[in-house]
Amino acid sequence: MVAIASYGGYIPIYRLGRQEMAQAWGIPGVPGERSVASGDEDSITMAIAAGFECLAGIDPASIDGVYFASTTPPYTEKQCASVVAGALDLRKDIFTADFTDSIRSATVAMRAAYDAIESGSAKSVLVVAADNRPAEPETMWEQLLGDGAAAFLLSKEGPATVRGFQSVTSEVIGPWRRSEDRYVRAFEPKLETQYGYMASMVAAAKALAEKEGLGPKDISKGVFSAGDPRAHAVLGRQLGLEMPQLQDSGFLLLGNTGTPQVLMMLAAALDASKAGDKLLVANYGDGADAFLVEVNDAFPTVPGKKPLQTYLMTKRMLPNYNAYVSFRKLMERDRFVPKSSPVTYWRDSKMELALYGARCRKCGTVQYPLPRVCVECGTKDELDEIKLPRKGTVFTFTLDHLVGGEYLSTPVPRIVIELEGGGRIFLQMTDCDPKEVSIGMPVEFTLRRLHEGAEFHNYYWKCQPVRGG
Amino acid sequence: MPGIKDRVAIAGVGCTKFGEIWEKDQEDLLVEAVYEALDDAGITPQDIEAAWVGVMYSFTGMSGGTFVEPMKLFGKPVTRLENFCASGMDAFRNASFAVAAGVYDIVVACGVEKLMDEGSSGLPMEGGHPVMSGTSAPAMFALAASRAFHDWGWTKEDLAHVAVKNHKNGVAHPKAHFRRAITVDDVLKAPMIAEPLGRFDCCAMSDGAAALVVTRPEIAKTMKHKDDYVVAKANALAVDTTFPMWRPGFNWLGFPATKKASAMAYEEAGIKDPRKEISFAEIHDCFTITELLNMGDLGFVDPPKAAEAVRDGMTEVEGDMPLNPSGGLKCFGHPIGATGCRMLYEVTKQLQGRADGMQVKNPRLGLAHNLGGPASVCSVTILGRPD
Numbered sequence A: 001m002v003a004i005a006s007y008g009g010y011i012p013i014y015r016l017g018r019q020e021m022a023q024a025w026g027i028p029g030v031p032g033e034r035s036v037a038s039g040d041e042d043s044i045t046m047a048i049a050a051g052f053e054c055l056a057g058i059d060p061a062s063i064d065g066v067y068f069a070s071t072t073p074p075y076t077e078k079q080c081a082s083v084v085a086g087a088l089d090l091r092k093d094i095f096t097a098d099f100t101d102s103i104r105s106a107t108v109a110m111r112a113a114y115d116a117i118e119s120g121s122a123k124s125v126l127v128v129a130a131d132n133r134p135a136e137p138e139t140m141w142e143q144l145l146g147d148g149a150a151a152f153l154l155s156k157e158g159p160a161t162v163r164g165f166q167s168v169t170s171e172v173i174g175p176w177r178r179s180e181d182r183y184v185r186a187f188e189p190k191l192e193t194q195y196g197y198m199a200s201m202v203a204a205a206k207a208l209a210e211k212e213g214l215g216p217k218d219i220s221k222g223v224f225s226a227g228d229p230r231a232h233a234v235l236g237r238q239l240g241l242e243m244p245q246l247q248d249s250g251f252l253l254l255g256n257t258g259t260p261q262v263l264m265m266l267a268a269a270l271d272a273s274k275a276g277d278k279l280l281v282a283n284y285g286d287g288a289d290a291f292l293v294e295v296n297d298a299f300p301t302v303p304g305k306k307p308l309q310t311y312l313m314t315k316r317m318l319p320n321y322n323a324y325v326s327f328r329k330l331m332e333r334d335r336f337v338p339k340s341s342p343v344t345y346w347r348d349s350k351m352e353l354a355l356y357g358a359r360c361r362k363c364g365t366v367q368y369p370l371p372r373v374c375v376e377c378g379t380k381d382e383l384d385e386i387k388l389p390r391k392g393t394v395f396t397f398t399l400d401h402l403v404g405g406e407y408l409s410t411p412v413p414r415i416v417i418e419l420e421g422g423g424r425i426f427l428q429m430t431d432c433d434p435k436e437v438s439i440g441m442p443v444e445f446t447l448r449r450l451h452e453g454a455e456f457h458n459y460y461w462k463c464q465p466v467r468g469g
Numbered sequence B: 001m002p003g004i005k006d007r008v009a010i011a012g013v014g015c016t017k018f019g020e021i022w023e024k025d026q027e028d029l030l031v032e033a034v035y036e037a038l039d040d041a042g043i044t045p046q047d048i049e050a051a052w053v054g055v056m057y058s059f060t061g062m063s064g065g066t067f068v069e070p071m072k073l074f075g076k077p078v079t080r081l082e083n084f085c086a087s088g089m090d091a092f093r094n095a096s097f098a099v100a101a102g103v104y105d106i107v108v109a110c111g112v113e114k115l116m117d118e119g120s121s122g123l124p125m126e127g128g129h130p131v132m133s134g135t136s137a138p139a140m141f142a143l144a145a146s147r148a149f150h151d152w153g154w155t156k157e158d159l160a161h162v163a164v165k166n167h168k169n170g171v172a173h174p175k176a177h178f179r180r181a182i183t184v185d186d187v188l189k190a191p192m193i194a195e196p197l198g199r200f201d202c203c204a205m206s207d208g209a210a211a212l213v214v215t216r217p218e219i220a221k222t223m224k225h226k227d228d229y230v231v232a233k234a235n236a237l238a239v240d241t242t243f244p245m246w247r248p249g250f251n252w253l254g255f256p257a258t259k260k261a262s263a264m265a266y267e268e269a270g271i272k273d274p275r276k277e278i279s280f281a282e283i284h285d286c287f288t289i290t291e292l293l294n295m296g297d298l299g300f301v302d303p304p305k306a307a308e309a310v311r312d313g314m315t316e317v318e319g320d321m322p323l324n325p326s327g328g329l330k331c332f333g334h335p336i337g338a339t340g341c342r343m344l345y346e347v348t349k350q351l352q353g354r355a356d357g358m359q360v361k362n363p364r365l366g367l368a369h370n371l372g373g374p375a376s377v378c379s380v381t382i383l384g385r386p387d
Helices: A018-025 A043-054 A081-087 A105-119 A190-212 A229-238 A261-271 A308-313 A321-327 A342-347 B026-041 B065-071 B087-100 B137-152 B156-170 B184-189 B256-269 B288-297 B303-311 B328-332 B336-351
Strands: A002-010 A014-017 A033-036 A065-070 A095-100 A124-131 A148-155 A160-169 A221-224 A278-284 A287-295 A356-360 A383-387 A391-403 A406-419 A424-428 A442-451 A458-465 B009-015 B050-054 B078-081 B107-114 B192-195 B207-215 B230-239 B280-282 B365-372 B377-384
Touching (some): A002 A043, A002 A308, A014 A018, A043 A148, A148 A261, A160 A190, A190 A221, A221 A229, A221 A261, A261 A278, A406 B192, B009 B336, B026 B107, B026 B207, B050 B087, B065 B107, B087 B230, B087 B377, B137 B192, B156 B184, B156 B288, B207 B336, B230 B256, B256 B288, B256 B365, B288 B365, B328 B336, B336 B365, B336 B377
Parallel strands (some): A065 A095, A065 A124, B050 B078
Antiparallel strands (some): A391 B192, B230 B377, B365 B377
8 A cells, every 4th residue: 555644845935927027028918827946946945844753753864865856957967856955854765756747747756756655665745846847038938837846755555545557648739848947848739638648648547447446436536747727627618527636726826837747736636635535646747647645534633743734825915017127037147156166065075964953962052054162162173963944033133235245235134043942043134024024023044045156046044034933 | 451542653644544545556655555554653664663454355455565565665565454344443452462572662553444446335245155255344243233222212303313423523523434424314214224323324445544653651752752651451352252143142233343452442541431531432333333332332321222322412512422533334334454544543632632623521541342243253452641
């Protein structure tokens, strides 16, 4: 048996009204808004955020593998799953892999995880999926896409079982990006909708329903990925499902989040599920994957764990299209690039990614970064490595306008944080209105892409106001 | 330990005008300051046996060649010294040790920095950890200001009074970068640099150099200033944490390096009550908040009362504890390596009664306080007339 032991989702805090994008270009707008990853977020950071939600209350040492799924891996050569494993502080002797090139890679990774557990090669595998797909300016794609992430922990035991994987493959030129393309490309969608999306999804879903002996009435929710709300509704009808049986795709509030979309929808469906529910999941992309989720028990509540709904409801509206342009670096600008080194990154990865500090055996002082000599009592080499909490309160702060020799009109909040349980750390604050920062304010930490020193992605922690706190 | 009390004399001082000196390079500035100090002492370059030159940035100069090359004193023993923003006063400390030990009789301590060649948007950031490194200088001191506002109720207006007082003093100084009086309103209306510090809370980016001829009192007695040379009563250096932002329990209400260095200096000089015994001081006002916190750290005032003391006029040239009668870093800017030597230039001239226009009344002991880095390196020097 393979089960969902836990799951979690993540949505960036920023949203942009589609009308703002339409007005910026003088083109027609579709209703609603889309999620927009911050300038310091990418598929790795969002996947890690979802991974932390999924693993809340779970020992990271119990995980045997991480599969990272995305069409926007920040590296095309170099694994992304290894960064995720480092930040989530997983064991070193685990299997890590990236699944990419198609938005179907989320369910391809789920199936690979399922197969690994079913075959006995792993006891538990974490699947993380994230995307922030690049849309060409002045096209509808900017309005239709959205950014987000989801994570699922598959294991031998869990409140919901997974089974019956059915797949089809199909070669239809749908949305694509050649290796040299900067933005998602698409042809007139009618061919793809009919012979790609509809044909593949129906084939996979029907095969699954037949294999499991399920009629439309046996299905509590159909969880179907969808780039287009109309095609989504038509698919539901073709499979004999009523509208209430269709899990909302999040199109109006988020946009099409690509690879993680189906898993974000499954997370939302599970949040609203009850024991006995059967969820038929199908995901499209150069063919389709379908599988069945059967809910046997309620998922345990974990203190501090945020459901996807919290991420959906806590949002900040971007004031205009320019902010999106800035986040996405759509305008060429010379930017200050701090120095870095793969050597430092490697040597300090435990401090930087997994956020380890130290506690002195003699005086008990919690300190960061990891020293040889205790900062408080001066004892040498009597420090135990400890994992620092990812939260604390603002001890003091400034809003810094001078960054890299440049005067910025929007300052960078720099925060001295008193860690929960003792110790200090000094981080930038992200995803906030600088005017809201105050001494004593609670903050939580989020891993972000800090800069591109030495021409690699330098990830490090920032703090943010507690979302949904 | 004997220390340097009454064993080291300043026999001559020199200082360039500070400011945006586009037409001169660091060599021109150093030559100008050193020759002025030599003239003041009545000696020639060949009389210099050794030198220490305080420089922060490698773009200003590397090695003893920073001094030897412009002075064309080839073959002399010279050390370039870096100790953050206290580099200049640490050059004096090393020079003092050399003459006190009797290794040399006449040496030069000097400092120079050519910041404007790098542009004017804050100090260039060099080195540091790729992701865990520090931050801009204004931001570092702003962290202290936010905490003082929170704990002691200080306000932006309290900070503004420091800037107004120092700018008022700087008007009279012919070598100051800024010689313009400002109002509290000017300070409060200036653009933010690092909240809560605005542009007038920060010292400017400037170029400059300063130099001191250092010897022993018995030799100074035979030189040009035989009647009004100045002697060291104490010098102390303290190096505290470079990373206060990570230091558990660091309260940000003052800087341990200043507390330690001044305690050591007071002990060496035999000072029990600095507020009464020190006549005036040039203190490191890289930011207005720094001057207020220094006042407490140096024992001039109960720390939370510093803002009130400034408002009450205690620190004016005519007050009973004049602080930065020269106009301080606020009016001179802070060419890093030069600042500590410039402070000693100012204190020497005050003690000699040569501080035209900003002369404090009958000074007996003058203190110079040079603070570096994120307030981690502090050098305190106390000068006086020979007993």
